[in-house]
Amino acid sequence: MAFFKKSPWIFHYDGSSCNGCDIEVLACLMPMYDVERFGVINTGNPKHADILLITGVINQQNRGVVRTIYEQMGDPKVVVAVGTCATSGHFFTECYNTLGGVDTTIPVDVYLPGCAVRPEAIIDSVIEALGILEEKHKLSRRAGHV
Amino acid sequence: MNPIFMIIGYILLAPIGGGLLMGLDRIITARMQSRVGPPVLQPFFDVFKLLGKQNLTVNRFHSYYLFFFLIFMMVSGAMFFAGDDLLMVIFALIVADVFLVLSAYSTNSPFSSIGAERELLQMLSSEPMMLLTAVGFYMVTGSFNVSAIASSGRRLIFYLPGIFIGLTFVLTIKFQKSPFDLAVSHHAHQELVKGISTEFAGPSLALIEIEHWYETILLLGMIWLFFAFNPALATAGALLVYFLEVFIDNANSRVKWELMLKSAWLVTLLFGLGNLLVLYFVLHIG
Numbered sequence: 001m002a003f004f005k006k007s008p009w010i011f012h013y014d015g016s017s018c019n020g021c022d023i024e025v026l027a028c029l030m031p032m033y034d035v036e037r038f039g040v041i042n043t044g045n046p047k048h049a050d051i052l053l054i055t056g057v058i059n060q061q062n063r064g065v066v067r068t069i070y071e072q073m074g075d076p077k078v079v080v081a082v083g084t085c086a087t088s089g090h091f092f093t094e095c096y097n098t099l100g101g102v103d104t105t106i107p108v109d110v111y112l113p114g115c116a117v118r119p120e121a122i123i124d125s126v127i128e129a130l131g132i133l134e135e136k137h138k139l140s141r142r143a144g145h146v
Numbered sequence: 147m148n149p150i151f152m153i154i155g156y157i158l159l160a161p162i163g164g165g166l167l168m169g170l171d172r173i174i175t176a177r178m179q180s181r182v183g184p185p186v187l188q189p190f191f192d193v194f195k196l197l198g199k200q201n202l203t204v205n206r207f208h209s210y211y212l213f214f215f216l217i218f219m220m221v222s223g224a225m226f227f228a229g230d231d232l233l234m235v236i237f238a239l240i241v242a243d244v245f246l247v248l249s250a251y252s253t254n255s256p257f258s259s260i261g262a263e264r265e266l267l268q269m270l271s272s273e274p275m276m277l278l279t280a281v282g283f284y285m286v287t288g289s290f291n292v293s294a295i296a297s298s299g300r301r302l303i304f305y306l307p308g309i310f311i312g313l314t315f316v317l318t319i320k321f322q323k324s325p326f327d328l329a330v331s332h333h334a335h336q337e338l339v340k341g342i343s344t345e346f347a348g349p350s351l352a353l354i355e356i357e358h359w360y361e362t363i364l365l366l367g368m369i370w371l372f373f374a375f376n377p378a379l380a381t382a383g384a385l386l387v388y389f390l391e392v393f394i395d396n397a398n399s400r401v402k403w404e405l406m407l408k409s410a411w412l413v414t415l416l417f418g419l420g421n422l423l424v425l426y427f428v429l430h431i432g
Binding site: 043044047 | 172176181188194340343346347351
């Protein structure tokens with residue numbers, strides 16, 4: 001059944017961004033956009049989440065954290081890299097301490113460039129992610145994992 | 147009505163009613179925050195989704211504990227709606243809660259353990275009032291049996307207004323509403339992550355959610371008893387109390403556990419015990 005589309009729970013992690021994208025992610029939850037209309041809940045717990053939203057670049061310090069969060073999430077799960085920093089590293093790419101985008105550490109399903117991204121774009125990326133989530137659920141059921 | 151039908155009715159219909167109440171709760175909460183809110187069936191979507199997720203169990207015990215948590219909750223509610231002893235209903239409810247606490251402790255996670263400790267504190271705060279409610283019903287109707295209380299025809303709300311206020315107060319704890327949602331909250335409090343439910347994922351979390359629906363219906367059933375002389379009024383009263391809890395939930399932030407324990411016991415003493423004392427004098431001496 002297609003219940004993943006109706007109840008996507010999100011875990012939001014801020015790598016090391018300027019906070020611009022984080023504020024836009026939170027703006028989605030506010031009355032103006034109110035993503036709870038679509039059943040989206042911002043959980044504080046990776047074990048409850050279906051979608052991992054990551055903003056900001058990956059560096060040596062948060063690499064382990066991001067990997068742990070990803071591994072703690074139950075299948076099926078999708079990762080959305082929010083903002084140009086998260087998709088490619090943006091202007092931090094050349095820095096000595098950064099590794100680049102999120103895909104240097106964990107597999108990313110949806111890339112959402114923008115600096116900072118618009119809330120409408122974030123909602124669009126989540127909807128895009130839901131399609132992938134549904135597909136992953138079907139695949140894992142066929143393989144007999146769930 | 148035949149108790150068997152009531153038990154089957156409770157087990158089949160309580161999750162539906164409880165889930166719809168949760169959905170209404172989320173819409174009303176959203177409207178209070180000038181948002182639109184999710185559809186009314188959202189709690190069901192959530193649970194069905196959780197049932198399709200991977201079951202991340204930390205050890206081999208915690209699923210069993212959770213299973214017994216749900217079973218005892220269903221037994222407790224079934225006994226209530228079959229018209230059985232109210233004290234036994236409350237004790238079965240406590241046993242169910244203890245299984246949840248055991249399950250949370252068994253995971254060894256610090257967040258989960260703190261959540262479990264807070265759940266115990268919540269029980270400590272709310273159970274005295276629950277027991278006094280049963281005693282109050284007994285003093286007026288002369289029976290602990292739910293069927294006898296419901297069919298006594300007495301206007302319990304006029305005999306036990308203090309008990310009613312006290313029970314409404316501790317229902318905030320039982321429904322996991324702010325300001326007393328210490329162990330776990332339905333809102334996105336990041337403090338202590340998700341408390342007692344931190345380590346439960348997928349189907350386990352769905353089980354907790356379904357249990358909460360059963361519990362909501364059972365507790366609203368206790369409110370119902372106060373107005374049992376008029377079923378329409380009783381249903382309206384129970385729904386009104388639930389709306390009041392939602393309102394309190396939105397108007398308050400979390401408190402520390404000391405304040406919860408002190409205020410709950412103060413209310414229990416003042417309104418609960420006070421009501422019983424006055425009732426004793428009125429019934430036996432006055």
